Amino acid sequence: MKTYCYIAVMAVTTYLIRMVPLVLFQKEIRSPFIKSFLYYVPYACLTAMTIPAIFTATRSPISAACGFLVAMVLGWNKKSLPVVAGFACASVMIAEALMKLI
């Protein structure tokens, strides 16, 4: 039951954020600070979610660090999202296989 309440809170909050401005506001936000703040939000948020959580996302911090490094190198070189994610996963698998051998 609690799970359904959680989902309802998420869904209603997300919907209201999208709905209220679309229905109510007709003028655009002029405040450069708010516009800039909203511009930076995704980057700050995604980074905070990734670090340090990624290092505990696999069975070993070492394999996770391999995945992190591969994702950083590929992301830096502007590879597409599925490519970066796929190679990061593959490097974790390889790292864990190598660790077993050693």
Place this chain on the structure above:
Amino acid sequence: MEGAKDSLPIVIGYFSVSFTFGIMAAKAGFSPWIATLISITNVTSAGQFAGLTLMAAQASYFEIFLTELIINLRYGLMSLSLSQRLSDSATTGKRLLIAFANTDEIFAVSVSKPRKVTPAYMAGLEIFPILGWSAGTLAGAIATSLLPPFVQSALGVALYGMFIAIVLPVARVRRPVAFVSLLAAALSIAFAYLPIFHRISAGFSIILCTLIAAGVGAFFWPVPDTKEADS
């Protein structure tokens, strides 16, 4: 129908991302039905991933509300912008429906059209991405139980890999974005490991990191035109 045609690349992209969400939900202990229900009612990536973490941690309703508010605040600006670009036939009732799936990608496509968009166009543009998003979640959640542990372990970094792939290319060419991201990472590490911040939950840590890092960025490096912020 034109909207449906324009939505095809979004559908393909959504299926793969939501497949990951389905995997994450299953790994966090939720059934495929719950995972799909989350996707069908929310239709947002970062907000769902964060929500999942909080649900698994049995966070408070207020924490979930605040997290969704902060993470999805950008949709408010997009809806604000979209409200100027809807044709006159977009009545309040139709706006209520259009708002449901105003995601980053759908917003980007709708404002890329040279003329104002009709409610019919928006309907076509939104329906198939919603279906793709939900179907991908279901497939990912079901597939997870069939995967061996070493594959599941490796998939743990898939989502973070995508986040990195979103942030790094922009951070590379825009120094303020790089600084904001580094600040967010430093704060996030501090909140996770410094004993004085021990009582801050993972959910509030994300909120605080986002507010502080984005606030510092907006204070020191105002963005002249938010159009480029929507990509």
